[in-house]
Amino acid sequence: MSMLEIKNLRARADEQEILKGVDLTVEPGQVHAVMGPNGSGKSTLARVLAGDEAYEVTAGSVTYRGQDLLELDPEVRAREGLFLAFQYPVEIPGVSNVYFLKAALNAIRKHREESEMDAMEFLAYVRDKMKLVKMDETLLQRPVNEGFSGGEKKRNEIFHMAVLDPVLAVLDETDSGLDIDALKIVADGVNSLRSDERAFVVITHYQRLLQYIVPDVVHVMVDGRIVRSGGKELALELEERGYGWLEQELAGVAAPAGA
């Protein structure tokens, strides 16, 4: 059984259709990269998968480990092992990063009928995960993302991912705006979590990330559809030629004869 099977997914926000029939299948152990120009619907796809109610699904289906994903509330999706690393992580003043994670992890463990972790167990567990993303201890105690730099916020997302131990992680432009050191830390974090049971969908605007997180499959999304899929060479081709040729090719195909 595939881990994730998206079929003809259509979604809109504020009366505007953004996803216009997305098909995507992810197997356990795989890393998929979704690339594409701005406004092509990459982030919308990530948010629809995580259950953002700002988007309305109008057609298609998403099957996640045999379940209808679209039927589940966002928190149930998370408890079932889906994780979304946000493009713009949200600041939550007054809520400590580490205690928040403990509450989140325990909600997930409870759902999986595992025992809740107490404070001591959790701290030991978290210390281990911090090393993965070279998180500073002070960022643990601070309120969630409050006053974090852009790079710290992205690293914190990877840290949350490491702690919550997802089955399928969707990374929404986690690399955007990062300097090379931060990018390597994020990539190292992801690579260390790669396993046969876990899968990643890495959404990115830039090919650079894929030098550090080597994908199994690369997809190109244009105007709400995946228009091309291939191996990691596709990313290199996009790097050289940009997206323009793909958009032109599509326009050529779609344009009525004689136009």
Place this chain on the structure above:
Amino acid sequence: MAVTVTTPQAVEPYLAHFERLRAHSTGPAELAELRQAAIERFAELGFPTLGQEEWRFTDVSPVTRTRFELAPDTAPPAGADVEPFSYPDCLRLVVANGRLVPELSDLAELPDGVTACGLAEAVANHPGLVADHLGRYASFDSHPFVALNTALWSDGVLVHVPRNTVVEKPFNVVVLGQPGAEPVALFPRLLVVAEESSQLTLVEQYATLGSGRYLACPVTEIVAQANAVVDHYKLQRESIDAFHMATFQIHQDRDSNVSSHSISWGGGVVRNDVNAMLDGEGCEATLNGLYMVEGEQLVDYHMRVEHAKPHCDSHELFKGILEGRSRSVFNGRIYVHPGAQKTDAKQTSRNLLLSPEALCNANPQLEIFADDVKCTHGSTVGQLDETAIFYLRSRGIGEEAARSLLTYAFAADIVERIRVPQVRRELEEFLFRRLPKGDIVRQAV
């Protein structure tokens, strides 16, 4: 705008109360004159109406329609009843139904030279202090409830900290309403004098024992003389049947620093007038607050910060959380006198509406008569951020808990500013109790 006129019938019972009190009151002539002037002014002013600018959102007709008797000399509450309000490591003064109860108070660790006692006792034992300060700051000229308190108070608290003295332990003044079968009115009066270069922390708690309608009409005057530091907290957690009409008056001399946090979640109709007069150069005043109301509750904060001298800073940050059909009023006036140059005044009020039927009226008012000043104000009214809710849910937190966490987060910067751990804990515990899935919030903060 509709103008309703207070009927003489509403005022008369209070005039009768005054006459009865006067018949058996002792004390210095100046005090009697002050009370007389106050009741006369009250008779002229009558109760406020919605037609008056300062009261246009706060209908006090439930107060004026109710016949309140002066709170009788009931038996003082049992020690166990006061226990929930008795913070450890504090100097405790308990005022029940308007009268200080010495047997429930604990002043064993009051430092030498510092005075803390009932106000009635102070009139007898410290007449100079009372005459010098009482009623000098809280004006009853335009405020009928201040006039009523000034005319009708029978007891309260005096705290006096002499020059260069630092009182480490907070004063915990517990003001209890003990309503009975008939509605009663309490007029507790607090006077706090911090002399030059002294320092003190004062907690005022307002709470209810038992049930029944009553009116709490307290007036607190705090004088911070030169270079004094005062840290003040007010916790208003009375029953829903309480009307709370309070005035808090701060008077600051040069280089003094007063901070106040006013927390309000109790009472049916609550009005807090918070006034600070910065009457010397180099003063700093911090006036913060947090209120959380539900059902049909109304909470009204009327702030007035007066910059009378140059080089003073004032900061105001108020947060309101409204549920159900509750309403809040925030009226923030900053008045900069001519010549009060280099004034730095900042005012922020934020309201979070958790229900479509909740309503907030926020009204900043800046009156500036100096030309080299910095005055800013900001006011927001909004709902929880849906993106933030989604963010929390995407981590496995349920929707209700996510909303509660964000509500807590909204309140957090006031919670974190509270320096008295007992008060801070009290507020945190309230939020954990009140917010749905509070156990998850407790775990996550």
